[in-house]
Amino acid sequence: MNNADVCILIPTLNEAATIGELIKDFKKEGFSNILVIDGNSRDGTAQIAKAEGARVVLQTGKGKGQAMIQAFELIESPFIIMVDGDGTYLAKEAHSLLGPVLEGKADHVIGNRLEKYSPGAFTRLNLVGNRLINMFFDVAYGVDLKDILSGYRAFTLESVRELELNKTGFEIETEISVECILKKQRVEEVPITYLPRSKNGATKLNPVKDGFRIGSTIYRLVKVYNPMFYFGIIGFIFIVSGLFTGIFVVTEWLHGITRIPLSILTTLFIIFGLQMFIFGMLSDLIVTLHRQTVNLIQEQNKRRK
Template identity: 45%
Template sequence: MALDDVCVLIPTFNEAPTIGSVVDGFIDQGYTNVLVIDGGSTDDTQAVAAAHGARVIEQRRSGKGQAVREGLEYIDTEYIVLVDGDSTYDPADADQLLEPLFEGRADHVIGNRLVQLDDEAMSRLNRFGNQLINSAFTMIHGRDFGDILSGYRAFARDSLDQLQLSADGFTIETELAVASVKHQIPTAVVPIEYTPRPSESETNLDPIRDGGRIIHALYSMARRNNPLFYFGSVGGLSILFGISIGAFVGYDWFIHHVSHEALAVVSAFAILLGVQLFMFGVLSDMVIAVNREHTRQVQALATQLQEESSDTTEETSETPEGTQTIDAGN
């Protein structure tokens, strides 16, 4: 494993009590290229990180997602390890995160915290939220990544350049997972250790507020990745609502001989709207499937042309010096 080809990227905000030990941990493991992207901490995070041997850059704008995007501007290595600065992740696990990348089995590796989770590392509310979000991701996007909210990941730099990230805050992990499915990035999952956050360090994550944002982001991203679910779910609810209203109208008409013309119109409209949304989802899904197949074919053709060009270059370089083409007519 060529650790010189790896940059450890650590987004931070007020992590002074822990960032020093995190940087030391990676340097002790042989990862000397450590980049801290700080979101304008009001404590000594930047000074502590620099004193322990990290490069420190202050973000132009706040947010973890913004930190990841800005960090890429300062990284020129082939591989990137992304990790939180709160000392809940073990630097020794970086080797197994990078192994699938070095072996060519994946371009994106997610560290699964939930396999070896310390009993005190995560509250019951957070565990339930993680399970709910992971189940929603699997249902909506059709892949089981085990722990899409993990803050410990490794990437091949080229794969990150394909993703076109836009999330600013804690939804960045969700966007990374969804974008990997959308762009068919080979993704592996490895178990990692997750330990309790040190008592002197305060979390920047609000379980309710940020959990709601993540669920909303999951559903919103389905519009471009799984439109059948996105439009079909709304259409299904509309049809169910229309049928419920229609059942009430029918019951009142046959039992009490009371007519509800307005409700009947609402029922019919809801059912028609639901059917139209469902059909729109089916058509959108077909369009996306065709587009993905065309993209796959173009990428395969580009790879083939690149290989042929490389072979031609090698053959040209092997031609003996001094060889001349002789015109038979002269």
């Protein structure tokens, strides 16, 4: 392996404060194949990156996700490192991220920020949000990943070409993580340092709006992977609501008061909730059978090759 076989992919939007230094740092580590995909920054980010010797491409659409998808199409190098341009990640840790990919042990390596982050790197809201999102993700997909939203990753070109990506904003990391699981890739996590954002560069992430988008992306994408989880959550909410109204109706009835509309509502809640579980079971069956068919076809294709 030659360092030129590794493309350092940096998405940027107004990161003039940090991009120059970041490119220098990667060069110091021996990586000269650097691709900056810029979202038409207005602070001279693209010019700085060019002056530092990076290949700069302007993105044609909007959002970090669109930029990444566009960049993946342009890359020919067999290995890719993706890293945010805001100077929160260390170039020297690229080697430990690449390790498992180069050794052929993993297709996709995630830099786990949540083990040794610097004080101030996460706001309290971001830290709690990240932990909740990871917990939700792990339960939904039945995996044990600690930092699916990390912006520092290493993977093979082959593995990224396999992913079907559509998300245009900050949901891109979620979608990449989900697709890796759907495509049965070997995903590993390596602890990395996470530094606070430079005071001169503003965040593009809105923790509440983007956090909500990320959560709903995880939920929507799980429908075809784990439908029991998808329908089960809705069913659970309705059954719990039914139990609450039901307990109220029964207590009132014991005191001699009959609540007819609320009794009807209770019945509807519980019937609807149970139906959701039945949908879940049926969908689960369909997904399992579909998976078996796909596996069979893949095995036959492999045998033919």
